[in-house]
Amino acid sequence: MSTGGNLWTHSCRERVESLPLAADTHADLVVIGAGFTGLSAALDAARRGASVVCLEAETVAHGGSGRNVGLVNAGLWLPPDTVVATMGEVAGTRLLTALGDGPATVFDRIDRHGIDCDAVRAGTLHLAHSPAGLRALRDRCRQGNRLGAPLRLLDGAETAARTGSTAFHGALLDPRAGTIQPRAYCTGLARAAMAAGARLHVASPVTRLDCADGHWTVHANGHRVRAGALILATNAYHRDLAGLDAPAHVKVGYSQFATVPLPPKLRDRVLPGGEGCWDTALVMSSIRLDRAGRLILGGVGDAGGRGARIHAGWARRKLRSLYSDLADLPFEHRWQGVIAMTGDHIPKVIEFGPRAYAVFGYSGRGIAPGTVIGTAAAEALLTGRPGALPLPVETRHSERFRRLRAAWYELGAVVTHALPQRAG
Template sequence: MDRPSLWTHSAEEPPLLPEAEAPAEGAVDVAIIGGGYTGLATALFAAQAGLSVHVIEAAAIGAGGSGRNVGLINAGLWVPPDDLLQTLGPQVGPRFLDLFGRGPQTVFDLIEQHQIRCEPRRMGTIHAAHAPRGLRDLQARHAAWRRLGAPVGLLDREETAALTGTTLFHGGLLDRRAGKINPMGYARGLARAARGAGARITTATPVTALRRDGAGWRVETGRGTITAPQVVLATNAYGGDLWPALARAVTIIHFFQVATAPLGEASADILPQGQGLWDTAPVMTSLTRDGAGRVILGSMGRMIGTPQTGVSARWARRRFRRLFPEKPVPDFTEGWHGRIAMTQDHMPRICQLDRGLWAPMGYNGRGITTGTLFGRALAEMLAGAPQSSLPLPVSPLGRRAAPGLQARAFDLAFTLNQIAPIP
């Protein structure tokens, strides 16, 4: 397993305690494979709807992408809203944009309802222009969102500097719908809420086989077998070999983060209002600051070496110096990476792999809102809502050309980016 993230020990929500009844066996209405945002949101809403649910997680809650991401709760997708409307058409597009525009509110409502301890901050997020061409892209996005009535603001260079603490960026887009959280805290809180609603959750139990069983499915593990007429394969970028065709439908890339020790007042002028940031560079950089004053820098690629002396640590020190040249470069003490499932068009998918077998996938780095919204929608459908109520039409699985080769090419490019001098 990859190095644990900072969020594993900084989250206020404690790890979910194993249930007394250890065997993963029995018959349920819905079996869910994967204990991340999608699987846990599906379990919570399905259990609330009266369905019997069992979540099977190979490691610990949030051990995959859900507990490793940057923690930004963004509205919408990477795809600009005008392009998304054109792609989805006049029937689905406006409904999808409205749902995802309200996605952060849905997440924050769940946090409030279940009192999830995850350091929620709803001060917006900043998409920062790394260059003049990045600012032009943000201006176009701002105009598109404003036509739709979204509460987004275009920041000039001085306004961006005031909100970020650095003069490096040429401007920014402030999305006031958005915010940030401790991502592991949210995952653990969803698990606690799902179990409280009646869902059963079994951790540290890899699924060894998924087999058709008459009209339903057999989910086989080393600790027993679960049978269910409906299965949600909620593994996204962490599916492994359980359903090999899934791995051929997306390209897996990595995103690493490196964090300082708590800096206290020394970091108070970095993102002073509590927003999170990512930039418009082709190989993007993220910047956040947590409640303890840690500064967390991230970029595409794997974590290389130790957080103190490795390649990624050296990149983080150079990047910090470029962002904040007047500050002493702090020590970086923790580092980790997670996986992102990318689709060719940067659109997520809800796929039906077989009768009663569902696979939401391809979140393209927008896992918190997408996983929560897809999980709720799948639960409602499994409880009786029509398939047309899903946020997107059900998609064929499809297949990317040479996804493994693409992933290796990205890995090489991202590694070179860590080594290269920062302009």
């Protein structure tokens, strides 16, 4: 089962050519990490006329940017009122407004640079897995509407018509949102950044950072890059390096299973409008279709770890509970990634030295926030205006018991996925 590996690698039509760092050089800005955040920063900086070097330890979109569900959501995982309560009225509203416009920013960038990433702007559905989940969505809808978000609460009948499943009690529709092929979008950002003049080097793991006289020296592949500004955009895939403490977050696994393409008669019934979906369950799951009509089922948990058999069994039972007539449809792709979760589920921009930001902690919402915050981080550093960022810059962030909490999340997913699924 699921021998095809990462579907997004298999189906990516965007291409970019890059070589490892092979000589000492200098730049106005060094970006570490070639994901949504780092490449958005590199693209914006290069378009502003700055010299940019982007260093990636593996390949473009190696981390979460090439492994996620591909939902281009507005806002954060948290309800708006919780964001405001955590950050304060002014800061919280400012971040929510910026991220509410996040999907428009992503789709505009796709159009502007001709990125071939199967963009579908049909909205997303937050699915109520229980009556309590529907009540939570009703409250979230009121909060969003109060801030001007065009959210609409759907009843069970309309949700069934849109999903093709009777398993849900209702849904929250966000028409601003949509879906993409995430690895292709990230690769397209890399192509656009290089076309604008950024220098991208893959297979170039950074091993050390030094700062002297307000300038940074970045060591990679036995060579040095000197720069006046630095963005660390490694998120959940950070590697230890000398001269910098690792960004503080909790790693949470998320796995996906993609079927073979649905038969035409079923494709017309399952998610006929093309929305991407996730649910209100504590151990969250997601469903969507790709361009070829594969049903992609995702869930919290590491399908490459010790609980692999349990997570795989859950995927089969979950598919059966949602769509009984798809119960025996083969899975042809399986892959997993890691989410950088913060305790308050709000992204962080940490200033860890002169003109140096670490950007991380999207808690499973990386596409639009990564694009928005990465772009703003480049502007803030190059113009000297931290206010260009949609959230406050902090000088420190800590997370207690990170390994224990990561193990707890995985244990919760394993236990939940071992339980029988209720048929829809």
